[in-house]
Amino acid sequence: MSEAVSRYRDPAGESPTWRVLLTLVAVAFLAIVVILPLITVFYEAFRKGAAAFFEAFQEPDAIAAIRLTLTVAAIAVPLNLVFGVAAAWAIAKFDFRGKTFLVTLIDLPFSISPVISGLVYVLLFGAQSYLGPILKSQGIQIIFALPGIVLATVFVTFPFIARELIPLMQEQGTGDEEAALSLGATGWQTFWYVTLPNVKWGLLYGVLLCNARAMGEFGAVSVVSGHVRGLTETMPLHIEILYNEYNFAAAFAIATLLALLALVTLALKTLLELRYGDEIAAGRKH
Amino acid sequence: MTRWRQPSILPGFGLTLGYTLLYLTLIILVPLAALVWRSTGIGWSAFWALAFDQRTLLALRVSFGAALIAAAVNVVFGVVVAWVLVRYDFPGRRLVDAIIDLPFALPTAVAGISLAALYAPKGWIGQIFAPLGIKIAFTPLGIVIALIFVGLPFVVRTVQPVMAELDREVEEAAATLGANRFQTLAQVVLPMLVPAILTGFALAFARAVGEYGSVIFIAGNVPYVSEIAPLLIVIRLEEFNYAGATSIACIMLIISFCMLLIINMLQMWSRRRYSNV
Structure with a gap:
């Protein structure tokens, strides 16, 4: 047997x-x-010991780079969050012509090289552009400064949150919202107390991925940053500078911070998929 | 008169669609239009000369060639990885499944310096190949390695859900009818996976063509040999040669749009093929 x-x-x-x-x-x-x-x-x-590792974080330029990366993400992620929620509401809760085309346009930044994502802003706002002299006379600097870095980051992380929310909200339909409205809730109350709790885990998932990309973006930011040490260098750019100066220990020390960010993002993402698999769109995909 | 949108009692359509269109226009469409606008200012013959000079052509060839090889490698191993994750159970399967997404989450600059250290002649993998006379880092081979890293999740994550949906009874039927396992896999299972595999291939390829951060550290960046197209754009910009940068960017953008079109068509084909499953 x-x-x-x-x-x-x-x-x-x-x-x-x-x-x-x-x-x-x-x-x-x-x-x-x-x-x-x-x-x-x-x-x-x-490799060069723990002392060399921690020394890399004492350097003023490294601290400035960490601060700039956090600042850029703190501006770019909320911008794309508001956009993602608005786009998902319009696209998932209503039926209108040209919707598929609109979704394709939102996905566009995914298929554009990061270098081109930075280049377009240089061509638009740089010193040689049509707007360049006007901006200069007003004392506004966009390229080689914080606004340019934020714009390039917003461009490359543009679809992340919208893309997570649209399929999720499409699947949930409009029944809950219609019930709330017919019971006398205002549109704002409906969104705040009905729609948002329904999509909160999916929203968190999108924010996580968006944030990881925003903090780690290299190509687009590299084109618009101008590489001014301590001023317009984000963490990935600072890593490049250290690496090119053959300061490998420091370059990899800063890199561990970003690697940890990636690992934490992955862990949270896996946790969300396991626990709230049916409440996030991506959980259904695999 | 046909309405362009279905009536709904939900509020906020005008506000949210309006904001979506405004934000999309300001952040994506106007900057892209600026690129196209600037390229028209170059003049046709000048654009032609810039876009198709020897160095640009070779950079495009390196980018597209390496992306093609990397995507092909990823298809072979990606399908095996997806199959193992979907069909087999082994200790640590969850962890392996989670780690697939690491290339999505790890910043490209970090991947770039790490791969360069790993495949350099004194690195862990480089020193295995160095005595054989094979140089990986700082050659076109290094570019392929970086693009394999970057593209892997695209193939696995596209093929995996389709594999999970496969109807196993079809395989049992094939076995009952006398097919051996290899025949079943090659003639029954594989044809059902073709659309997903092609989509995964196209996604990995599209991402690899434009990739910059993970490549430039390991590539060596020798003009005419191991210089990728995005790097050439950066070099032209640093030379203040805006026309040169714009023309290369335009060529790449056109190819990206074609890729996007192909991917959308593949996905439609795939959806139609499985709509009856």
Whole structure:
């Protein structure tokens, strides 16, 4: 009997040998491609010892870069949050012509090279542009300053929150809102007490991804920043400078902060998918 | 008169759609229009000369060639990874599943310096290949490595949900009818996955073509050899050669739009194919 059981093979599955083999191939590939680079960040950061590691964070330019990164994310993420909620309300709760086209336009920044995302603002606001002389006469600096960095970050993180909310709110339909309205709630109350609680986990999920990208953006910000040390350098740009100066220990030390941000983002994301899988759109996708 | 929108008792349509369109226009459409506008100012023959000079052409070839190879590698291994995650159970499966998204979450500059350290001749992987005379970092091969890292989640996350939805009875039917496992996989399962695999390939490819941060540290950036198109845009900008930067950006933008169109068509095809499942 037991022998019969052990000899049983799922006719519509791979043999145990193939299972083990394919699993090993998959895990080995991931170990080399994804996990090894992650380990390298921490290994290189501590290679010269813990003192060198912590020294990297004492440097005024590093502190300024961390502060600038936090400032940029603190402006860019709320901007895209408000947009994401507005876009999702209009697109998911109403039916109108041209909706598919509008969604395609919102997704556009995903398919544009980050370098081009920065370049467009240089062409629009830079010294050589039509607006350049006007801005200069008014004493407004956009390119090579905080506004340009924020704009480029907003551009690359533009679709994140909208894209998470639209399918989720589409799936939830308009029944709850119609019930609230017919019971006498105002539009604002309906949104605040009915819609928002329904999508809160999906919203958090979108904000997490948006924030991770905002703090880590390199290409777009690099084009508009001007690389003024201590002034217009975000953390990723500061890493580049340190690396190009062969100050590897410091470059990787700063990089561990961003790697930790990525790990925390992943952990929270996984947690949200496990616990609130049916309350976030992405949880249904896989 | 046909209405352009269905009536609804929900409020706020005008406000939210208006804000959406305004924000979209200011942040995305006007800046992109500025790029197109500036390129028209260059003049046709000058644009042609700038966009298709030797260095630009080779940079585009490096970008597209490396992206193509990386996406192909990702399709092969991505499908295996997705299959293992969907069909098999093993200790640590959840963790492996979560780690797939790391390339999405890890800032590109961090990935870039880490890959460069790893594949440099003295790095952990580089020193294995160095005695064999194979240089990975600071050659076009390094670019492919970086783009494999960046593109992996696109393939896995596109193929995985479709695999999970597959009807296993079809495979059992094939087995009952005498197909061996390989025949079932090649002739029954794989055809059902083709649209998702192609979409994943296109997404990984599109992302890889424009990738900058993770590539420039490992690429070596030798003009005509290992210089990617986005880097050439940056170099032209630093030379204050705005016409040069604009023309390369325009070419890349046109190709991106074509890719977007192809991806949308693939997804429509995929949806139609599975609408009856």
